[in-house]
Amino acid sequence: MKTYKIAVIAGDGIGPEVIDEGIRVLNEVAKLDGRFRFDFTHFPWGCEFYKKHGKMMDDDGVEKLKKHDAIFLGAVGAPGVPDHISLWDLLLTIRKSFDQYINLRPVKLLKGAPCPLKNAKEEDINMTFVRENTEGEYAGSGAWLYKNSPNEVVIQNGVFSRKGCERVIRYAYELAKSQNKTLTSISKANALNYSMVFWDKIFKEVGKDYPEVKTYSYLVDAASMFMVKDPKRFEIVVTSNLFGDILTDLGAAIAGGMGLAAGANLNPERVYPSMFEPIHGSAPDIAGKGVANPLATIWSASQMLDFFGYADWGAKLIDCIEELLVENKTLTPDLGGNASTREVGDAIINKLKNSSAN
Ligand code: NAD
Numbered sequence: 028m029k030t031y032k033i034a035v036i037a038g039d040g041i042g043p044e045v046i047d048e049g050i051r052v053l054n055e056v057a058k059l060d061g062r063f064r065f066d067f068t069h070f071p072w073g074c075e076f077y078k079k080h081g082k083m084m085d086d087d088g089v090e091k092l093k094k095h096d097a098i099f100l101g102a103v104g105a106p107g108v109p110d111h112i113s114l115w116d117l118l119l120t121i122r123k124s125f126d127q128y129i130n131l132r133p134v135k136l137l138k139g140a141p142c143p144l145k146n147a148k149e150e151d152i153n154m155t156f157v158r159e160n161t162e163g164e165y166a167g168s169g170a171w172l173y174k175n176s177p178n179e180v181v182i183q184n185g186v187f188s189r190k191g192c193e194r195v196i197r198y199a200y201e202l203a204k205s206q207n208k209t210l211t212s213i214s215k216a217n218a219l220n221y222s223m224v225f226w227d228k229i230f231k232e233v234g235k236d237y238p239e240v241k242t243y244s245y246l247v248d249a250a251s252m253f254m255v256k257d258p259k260r261f262e263i264v265v266t267s268n269l270f271g272d273i274l275t276d277l278g279a280a281i282a283g284g285m286g287l288a289a290g291a292n293l294n295p296e297r298v299y300p301s302m303f304e305p306i307h308g309s310a311p312d313i314a315g316k317g318v319a320n321p322l323a324t325i326w327s328a329s330q331m332l333d334f335f336g337y338a339d340w341g342a343k344l345i346d347c348i349e350e351l352l353v354e355n356k357t358l359t360p361d362l363g364g365n366a367s368t369r370e371v372g373d374a375i376i377n378k379l380k381n382s383s384a385n
């Protein structure tokens with residue numbers, strides 16, 4: 028039987044609460060399928076670890092993770108540890124070390140999910156964000172000069188390489204072509220006169236290889252307005268690291284909330300493990316109460332199943348989530364219900380069992 032070795036970094040706050048349900052759901056899928064199993068190894072890394080050991084993960088953490096087929100991550104960040112340390116020394120290190128240059132984030136309004144937009148129908152909100160995930164505004168290049176003096180100066184550089192732009196843009200074209208969808212590039216070349224002019228140029232260049240793909244190009248300010256006013260314009264979307272971060276939280280807001288927003292950090296060449304995670308953070312405001320919504324994590328588990336070649340199971344999981352939303356009985360408080368994290372996990376597992384029995 029095929030065994031998938033999964034490294035689990037549950038992390039901080041609601042991370043462990045939601046990841047538990049993701050693991051239970053994945054184990055249920057494996058049990059029902061019978062052809063494969065999961066072998067989960069837990070790594071106790073995160074802010075508690077930092078408070079004890081002065082570092083976010085083991086010194087050879089990246090080496091340890093490399094031996095796995097995928098990483099399943101909850102969330103990182105806790106009061107008492109500066110966010111730029113907790114995130115740079117764990118999450119961003121993993122994305123960069125494993126060249127997970129594609130961040131695939133579905134923004135899809137399922138039936139039964141709450142939507143703050145008046146008159147929006149499910150079919151109007153169905154996009155896939157392809158976010159650049161290793162460089163750009165998140166390159167970590169800069170300096171802090173004359174620190175703590177009246178003359179201090181900080182510099183944060185955006186780094187856009189030809190290789191980095193081409194590969195994410197090409198991935199998005201391929202996705203649009205294979206799904207027969209339009210492709211929208213989101214940038215900001217009117218103000219960012221080097222990086223985004225370069226991005227737009229590469230978007231056009233790569234597009235020459237895909238004459239069949241209908242394309243659009245928007246400035247990020249207008250794009251955020253259209254995501255609210257006319258979301259059906261967007262199908263496949265490709266954008267830079269920072270713009271993708273911001274626009275996918277906006278996407279979450281129009282497609283059911285943070286509790287439903289998932290993401291896959293992919294190394295498409297499969298040289299390194301890819302990482303699957305909800306896009307939300309550690310939510311310190313609700314941590315420890317057992318009410319965090321695990322559906323985003325379960326959705327990211329479905330992306331993991333897709334990536335391993337079990338798209339039928341991936342789709343089935345999304346169907347189970349949708350059924351749960353439509354029933355409107357077992358939902359966490361963010362979706363207007365009063366169920367616990369565990370009860371939502373149980374409900375998804377029951378649905379999986381029932382759908383396989385039919
Ligand atoms: P957040 O996503 O943690 O929370 C924003 C709001 O959404 C909160 O009101 C929270 O209660 C709610 N929310 C988020 N996930 C939810 C869920 N599953 N169910 C119900 N409600 C949910 O963002 P934040 O408050 O800006 O950040 C908190 C911490 O998390 C910070 O330390 C930040 O750096 C970190 N962070 C980590 C990641 C990650 O690990 N991938 C992502 C974003 C933020």
Ligand code: IPM
Nearest residue numbers: 114115118119272306307308
């Ligand atoms: C996300 C998060 C991260 C990002 C942070 C925590 C560094 O917000 O995955 O969306 O900006 O990529």
Ligand code: MN
Nearest residue numbers: 272273276306
């Ligand atoms: Mn984010």
